Amino acid sequence: MWRLARSAASNLRRARPFSSCIPGPCIVHKRGADILHDPWFNKDTGFPLTERDRLGLRGLLPPRVISFEQQYARFMESYHSLEKNTQGQPDGFVSLAKWRILNRLHDRNETLYYRVLIDNIEDFAPIIYTPTVGLVCQNYSGLFRRPRGMYFSAKDKGEMMSMIYNWPANQVDMIVLTDGSRILGLGDLGVQGIGIPIGKLDMYVAAAGINPQRILPVMLDVGTNNQKLLEDRLYLGLRQPRLEGEEYLSIVDEFMEAVHTRWPKAIVQFEDFQMKWAFETLQRYRKRFCMFNDDIQGTAGVALAGLLGTVRTQGRPLADFANQKIVVVGAGSAGLGVLNMAVQAVKRMAGADANPQFFLLDKDGLITKARKVIDPAAAPFAKAPAEIEELGLMEGANLIEVVKKVKPHVLLGLSGVGGVFNEEVLKAMRESDSAKPAIFAMSNPTMNAECAAVDAFKHAGENIVFASGSPFKNVDLGNGKVGHVNQANNMYLFPGIGLGALLSGARLISDGMLQAASECIRDITAEVGAAVIQAAVAEELAEGHGDIGPRELRQMSKEETVEHVKHNMWFPIYSPLVHEK
Numbered sequence: 123m124w125r126l127a128r129s130a131a132s133n134l135r136r137a138r139p140f141s142s143c144i145p146g147p148c149i150v151h152k153r154g155a156d157i158l159h160d161p162w163f164n165k166d167t168g169f170p171l172t173e174r175d176r177l178g179l180r181g182l183l184p185p186r187v188i189s190f191e192q193q194y195a196r197f198m199e200s201y202h203s204l205e206k207n208t209q210g211q212p213d214g215f216v217s218l219a220k221w222r223i224l225n226r227l228h229d230r231n232e233t234l235y236y237r238v239l240i241d242n243i244e245d246f247a248p249i250i251y252t253p254t255v256g257l258v259c260q261n262y263s264g265l266f267r268r269p270r271g272m273y274f275s276a277k278d279k280g281e282m283m284s285m286i287y288n289w290p291a292n293q294v295d296m297i298v299l300t301d302g303s304r305i306l307g308l309g310d311l312g313v314q315g316i317g318i319p320i321g322k323l324d325m326y327v328a329a330a331g332i333n334p335q336r337i338l339p340v341m342l343d344v345g346t347n348n349q350k351l352l353e354d355r356l357y358l359g360l361r362q363p364r365l366e367g368e369e370y371l372s373i374v375d376e377f378m379e380a381v382h383t384r385w386p387k388a389i390v391q392f393e394d395f396q397m398k399w400a401f402e403t404l405q406r407y408r409k410r411f412c413m414f415n416d417d418i419q420g421t422a423g424v425a426l427a428g429l430l431g432t433v434r435t436q437g438r439p440l441a442d443f444a445n446q447k448i449v450v451v452g453a454g455s456a457g458l459g460v461l462n463m464a465v466q467a468v469k470r471m472a473g474a475d476a477n478p479q480f481f482l483l484d485k486d487g488l489i490t491k492a493r494k495v496i497d498p499a500a501a502p503f504a505k506a507p508a509e510i511e512e513l514g515l516m517e518g519a520n521l522i523e524v525v526k527k528v529k530p531h532v533l534l535g536l537s538g539v540g541g542v543f544n545e546e547v548l549k550a551m552r553e554s555d556s557a558k559p560a561i562f563a564m565s566n567p568t569m570n571a572e573c574a575a576v577d578a579f580k581h582a583g584e585n586i587v588f589a590s591g592s593p594f595k596n597v598d599l600g601n602g603k604v605g606h607v608n609q610a611n612n613m614y615l616f617p618g619i620g621l622g623a624l625l626s627g628a629r630l631i632s633d634g635m636l637q638a639a640s641e642c643i644r645d646i647t648a649e650v651g652a653a654v655i656q657a658a659v660a661e662e663l664a665e666g667h668g669d670i671g672p673r674e675l676r677q678m679s680k681e682e683t684v685e686h687v688k689h690n691m692w693f694p695i696y697s698p699l700v701h702e703k
């Protein structure tokens with residue numbers, strides 16, 4: 123399902139051993155020590171002697187030239203000895219130590235960093251992304267050594283149009299933006315949430331081959347309502363409550379205008395905004411800018427792919443999806459995004475009058491039309507009392523009641539609450555109307571997952587289809603059997619969405635493009651990107667990118683589009699540096 127061929131990265135690795143590429147030259151406007159201190163251009167001891175002469179590096183490095191392969195091996199050796207030396211230490215300590223060693227390399231030599239990341243993505247994704255990135259965000263102010271990306275704060279109002287030109291790269295293709303208000307399931311982390319855009323963009327480079335010189339992580343610091351952070355003497359963000367209402371929107375507006383002015387074609391991914399702003403900003407900008415909200419739209423795509431995959435696993439025709447009983451726990455940006463896309467899929471399969479059997483719960487239980495105050499975004503999924511009367515359910519019914527009475531085919535958690543699928547709930551899933559019920563504990567990081575994989579298989583039985591947002595190991599069920607754990611995380615989708623949108627030069631990101639992405643999630647990111655391009659072309663949104671115009675895109679077959687995407691993926695290899703004043 124989501125075991126995505128270890129992402130496009132491993133294909134790239136197979137296709138390109140260390141020495142087989144002759145990279146094109148790279149223009150550098152610096153010389154001497156400035157180059158060594160710039161992680162873009164720095165090759166550490168890897169600078170050939172001729173290049174040391176050309177760039178004024180002679181004498182600034184030890185004399186021996188070390189090859190990229192040797193540097194790579196040396197880094198991996200230190201990484202493995204760190205693993206050995208920290209054996210038996212608490213998990214958090216080990217994870218942070220691993221993050222530090224990778225982060226130091228990132229700060230020093232980006233080419234080597236991305237190469238080790240790409241080649242070891244399965245081991246390193248849990249460090250640079252969920253779950254460790256959550257721990258890093260929680261401790262960001264203490265861990266801080268140097269900045270990465272850009273920080274726009276409420277104090278910068280009126281200045282953003284000029285500030286955006288402080289970013290040193292002339293071209294930016296992909297921006298991930300957060301206001302830090304809902305970081306994974308960890309709540310409001312203020313400026314410390316910058317770790318999420320950084321981790322997401324690393325996944326873009328690793329999985330989609332986006333050129334790391336053209337990415338930009340951005341923190342929009344509008345204050346924080348996290349009292350603990352406000353009182354923390356190390357806290358690096360604005361010490362003020364979050365801006366609200368028009369004041370808040372005017373900051374986001376100004377940022378979006380500034381980005382669009384400098385890089386009209388850049389794609390902006392909104393990430394980890396609290397629900398009210400996630401929906402409001404998506405509504406506000408989606409027709410004006412090339413942007414999407416990953417938590418609403420990326421998550422929906424990946425969950426839908428999983429839900430459709432589950433129908434297939436049950437040996438049923440895909441159209442049977444329309445009859446699946448799905449209980450969604452969590453009515454936030456992610457849960458509602460999933461339901462919106464799932465409803466669209468049912469209507470496509472079973473007609474506009476189809477009545478999907480979806481049940482939505484939030485912290486106050488089952489959401490029905492009888493609820494006094496209901497969020498407008500959740501309202502379309504509220505059950506009419508008459509619909510649930512015969513099941514013996516009513517407004518606010520708790521999760522265990524709902525599971526016992528509905529006997530769902532799928533139980534999907536996007537609540538951010540660790541352990542909410544407790545033993546009783548999981549045992550109740552044994553009575554599901556499906557022989558292979560699906561349990562998706564999609565909340566992040568690991569401690570916020572609705573249940574652990576081992577508990578799901580233990581209490582709900584061996585036949586379940588299990589997926590989680592953060593990685594869990596497969597479960598040994600005894601008798602030689604293994605309970606397979608899938609990872610249901612938007613990381614399998616957003617790199618392809620961004621890459622496809624970028625290479626199509628789409629004016630905006632449509633539902634059709636997102637739908638196309640979710641339909642081919644079993645394939646590698648290049649396929650996702652190609653599907654997104656083709657959807658953009660079909661909807662006449664594609665304006666082309668670089669030398670490839672909309673007409674050329676239109677004329678490409680599916681295979682040619684996939685090739686075109688692969689050809690445009692950046693790959694870490696040292697390029698000869700040519701100095702220009």
Ligand SMILES: NC(=O)C1=CN([C@@H]2O[C@H](COP(=O)(O)OP(=O)(O)OC[C@H]3O[C@@H](n4cnc5c(N)ncnc54)[C@H](O)[C@@H]3O)[C@@H](O)[C@H]2O)C=CC1
Binds near residue numbers: 396397486538566567
């Ligand atoms: N696996 C993935 O790809 C993704 C996972 N997520 C995860 O989903 C979680 C939620 O994200 P958002 O929807 O953006 O958050 P949100 O804050 O917008 O929504 C959370 C929802 O959960 C509900 N809730 C809280 N306690 C509950 C309880 N005990 N029982 C039932 N519902 C409860 C709240 O009422 C709210 O409706 C986070 O942990 C996030 O990490 C989000 C996006 C992608």
Ligand SMILES: CC(=O)C(=O)O
Binds near residue numbers: 306307612
């Ligand atoms: C994966 C992700 O986007 C989240 O947990 O918010």
Ligand SMILES: [Mg+2]
Binds near residue numbers: 306416417
């Ligand atoms: Mg997110």
